[in-house]
Every structure is written in C-alpha cells, then in structure tokens.
Amino acid sequence: MALGSAFALPAMAQTSVQVTGVVDTYLGSMKQSGDAGRTSSVNGGGMTTSWFGFKGTEDLGGGLKATFNLTSYIRSDIGAIGRFNGNETFFSRDANVGLRGKFGAISLGRDLSPNFLPSVISNPFGDSFQFSPLILHKDVPLFNASGWTNSVAGDTGWSNEIMYTTPDIGGLKASINYQFGEVAGKSGKNNVGGNLIYFNGPLALTAYYQKVQVNNPMDLSPNNVQPATNIPFASGMTAARQTAWFVGGAYDFAVAKLFASYNQSTHDIDLKDKTFQLGTSIPLGQGAILASWANTKRDGVAVGMDLKRNTASFGYDYNLSKRTDIYSIYMYDKITQQSAGNSFAVGIRHRF
Numbered sequence: 572m573a574l575g576s577a578f579a580l581p582a583m584a585q586t587s588v589q590v591t592g593v594v595d596t597y598l599g600s601m602k603q604s605g606d607a608g609r610t611s612s613v614n615g616g617g618m619t620t621s622w623f624g625f626k627g628t629e630d631l632g633g634g635l636k637a638t639f640n641l642t643s644y645i646r647s648d649i650g651a652i653g654r655f656n657g658n659e660t661f662f663s664r665d666a667n668v669g670l671r672g673k674f675g676a677i678s679l680g681r682d683l684s685p686n687f688l689p690s691v692i693s694n695p696f697g698d699s700f701q702f703s704p705l706i707l708h709k710d711v712p713l714f715n716a717s718g719w720t721n722s723v724a725g726d727t728g729w730s731n732e733i734m735y736t737t738p739d740i741g742g743l744k745a746s747i748n749y750q751f752g753e754v755a756g757k758s759g760k761n762n763v764g765g766n767l768i769y770f771n772g773p774l775a776l777t778a779y780y781q782k783v784q785v786n787n788p789m790d791l792s793p794n795n796v797q798p799a800t801n802i803p804f805a806s807g808m809t810a811a812r813q814t815a816w817f818v819g820g821a822y823d824f825a826v827a828k829l830f831a832s833y834n835q836s837t838h839d840i841d842l843k844d845k846t847f848q849l850g851t852s853i854p855l856g857q858g859a860i861l862a863s864w865a866n867t868k869r870d871g872v873a874v875g876m877d878l879k880r881n882t883a884s885f886g887y888d889y890n891l892s893k894r895t896d897i898y899s900i901y902m903y904d905k906i907t908q909q910s911a912g913n914s915f916a917v918g919i920r921h922r923f
Contacts, residue, residue: 585630590923592623596647597701597898597918604880605717605909615647617918618699618888618898620654622664628671635672640665640682654700664728676736683734685748685764686817687727689777692768693819693832695850695861696884702900702916704865704882705832705848717909719880722836722844722867724813725750725762725783742771752784760784773823777832780816812839819848828852830863842871858889858896878907895921 597617602609615621624642631637642665644654653659660666667680686709687698696703700711710727713719729750736746750762764781819832830850837843850863862885869878886900897919904912 586627587629588625588627590623591626592642592645593619593621593920593922594623594645594647595619595621595918595920597916599914599916599918601912601914601916603713603715603912603914604904604906605713605715605719606912607716613648614701615645615649616654616699617701617900617916618697618896618920620698620700621645621647624662624665633672635670637668638671638676638678639668640678642666666730667732667734673738675738678732678734680732681728681730682732683746683748684725684727684729684750684762685746685766685779685781686723686725686815688768689766689779689817689819690832690834692775692777693821694830694848695828695852695863696886702884702886702902702914704863704884704902705846705850707882707904708846708848708865708867708880709834717906719906722846722869723815723834724836725781729762743767743769748781773825774820775822776820778816778818781814783813783815784811813837826853838871840871842869842874844869855887856889857891858887861886861888861900876907880904880906894923895919 595617596613596615598613599617600609600611622642622644624640626640626642627638629637641662643652643662644659644664645652646654652661653663662681665681667678667682669676669678690705690709691698694703694705696706698706700706709723710721712721729748731751731753732748734746734748737744745765745767747765748763752760754760762781762783764779766779767777769776813836815834815836817832817834819830821828821830828851830848832848834846835844844867846865846867848863848865853860864881864883867880882902882904884900884902886898888896888898890896897917899917900915902914904914
C-alpha cells in the first residue's frame with residue numbers, strides 16, 4: 572500500500588518543466604565614448620543577453636503552486652557561460668525556488684533586483700545591455716579611458732535573496748526584495764528595496780527604490796585621474812552605500828509608443844548621478860522603429876568635476892516570426908572630454 576501511494580503521488584500532481592531561453596548574436600563595428608579605436612566583431616546579446624535554462628511549476632492544489640527557476644547566461648559568440656570573463660556562477664541569471672498563490676509569490680535564492688523590471692519596461696530597447704542608452708548608463712561600466720562606472724549599484728539580480736511579489740490588484744503589482752550579506756553579527760552588508768509596476772490598457776507606470784551595500788561597483792578617487800583630462804579612473808575611494816530611486820513609464824498611442832524615465836543615485840562618498848531618458852517605438856511593417864536618448868549628469872567631490880554623458884540609439888527590429896527577429900542599430904555615445912563613439916550593428920535573436 573505504501574509502495575502504491577509512492578507511485579500514485581507524482582501522477583496526482585500537475586507538474587510542468589520547460590526548457591527555455593534566448594540566443595542573440597550580432598555583427599557590429601563598435602566604438603563607445605573614450606575608446607581608443609573602433610572594434611569590429613561578432614558579439615552575443617545585442618538586444619537581449621543570451622541565456623538558457625529550466626523553469627517549472629507544480630500544482631499543489633487550492634490555488635497554490637511550487638515554482639523553480641534555474642537559468643544561466645551564455646555568450647553566444649564564443650559559447651562561454653556568463654556575461655563576462657571572471658568567476659560568474661553557472662546559474663547566475665536565476666537560481667530560486669518558491670511558492671505562488673492567491674497571496675502573491677515568494678522566492679528564495681538568486682532572483683531579480685528591484686531595479687531591473689521598471690527600467691526594462693520604461694525604455695524601447697528593453698533589456699539590451701549593448702544598445703539601450705538607459706541600461707548602458709545604469710548598469711554597464713566602461714573599461715576604457717573614460718573610467719565611466721555604472722550609475723546603479725548592486726547588479727540586476729541579487730543572490731541570497733528573499734523576494735515577495737503581491738498579487739495583481741487592478742493592474743498594480745509590488746515587490747519587496749531583501750538580500751542577505753550572510754555575515755555573523757550586525758556587520759553584514761545587506762541590500763533592500765522594492766518596486767511598483769502598473770499596467771492599464773496602453774499605460775504602463777513603474778518605480779523602484781533600493782539601498783545597496785553588497786556588490787557595490789562604485790569605486791572612484793579624486794586623486795587618481797587621467798593625464799590632461801582630470802577625469803578619474805574607477806579606482807581608489809570605494810563607496811560603501813548607495814541609495815537609488817527611479818520613476819518611468821510608457822504610453823501606447825497605437826501609431827507610436829512613447830517612453831520616459833528619470834533615476835537618481837546618491838553615494839556616501841559625495842557622488843550623485845541623475846539620468847533622464849526618452850524613447851519611442853513606432854510600428855512599421857512586421858517590426859518597429861526604435862529610438863532612445865539618455866542623459867546622465869554626474870557631480871560631487873568624488874569626481875572632482877561635473878560630468879555629462881549623452882547616448883542615443885536608433886534602429887529597426889523586424890519580426891520574422893513570433894520567436895525570431897532581426898535588427899539593425901546605430902548608436903552615438905559622448906562623455907565629457909572624451910572622444911565621441913559611433914557604433915553600428917545587425918543581429919538576430921531567437922527565443923525558445
């Protein structure tokens with residue numbers, strides 16, 4: 572009888588496991604502001620960082636479901652795991668398990684940080700870490716003569732996290748995120764934040780707030796500057812804490828979808844970033860014309876001068892099918908006292 576029950580239990584549960592992911596690769600001629608020269612290459616992740624993995628749910632009855640996500644970034648141009656060279660873990664995109672029901676959802680492990688979804692929803696290039704002006708300013712450091720560091724600390728995913736997401740209430744969802752520093756006593760560095768996302772027909776509104784101590788990338792020194800520019804390299808003085816907030820949204824007028832956002836980050840080393848972004852997506856044929864511009868103003872004692880960065884992208888994304896699209900993009904990039912950058916790319920993206 573016990574043996575029969577053991578075999579019967581799995582048959583009673585409604586279980587679904589999905590192999591899923593995105594492969595995105597582009598051919599480009601790239602030059603960002605501050606680069607010494609132009610680089611022609613085949614790179615991964617033009618419109619979306621390539622990834623693959625497993626997602627699953629089990630129906631526990633009474634509206635309650637168990638969920639899991641195990642997904643890994645991949646550099647589709649060379650077949651390597653992760654987003655960059657280094658010691659990024661295998662399942663660095665998602666590694667979590669949780670429950671979902673009428674109460675909302677809760678997950679434990681590595682999951683989204685508060686800043687990711689609001690910024691993706693509020694710009695026409697989505698989660699493009701190569702060509703979205705907003706994402707480039709927020710999340711991507713430049714390892715070149717500019718010494719430009721990303722303005723939002725803590726990454727787009729948090730490890731050792733507990734995340735609670737409310738149920739949909741009239742189009743509104745909220746999440747509360749807490750990342751544990753996992754250090755004994757009260758000396759641990761913890762991240763905390765939350766976001767709001769609202770959908771109502773053609774309107775989308777987003778916002779987030781976060782206080783970050785763990786994995787803070789801001790590392791600036793007024794005493795370590797580049798010759799003849801007075802622009803600091805990203806080294807020397809390390810920020811221990813950052814507070815960041817963001818508001819954004821989009822409205823679909825059918826003939827065009829408009830996007831706008833504003834975010835601000837403040838560090839404990841007297842450094843402040845303010846980023847304003849505007850964009851549009853205009854349907855054309857089986858695709859859309861995409862355009863976006865972002866401006867960041869950086870000031871404070873930590874940089875020794877006021878810096879400005881302006882980045883604009885213009886492109887066309889054409890849908891070959893529901894799963895596959897091809898795109899062509901031009902991007903302009905300029906940082907104070909640095910050479911301007913101009914990049915061109917064509918790519919293909921497939922979702923599975």
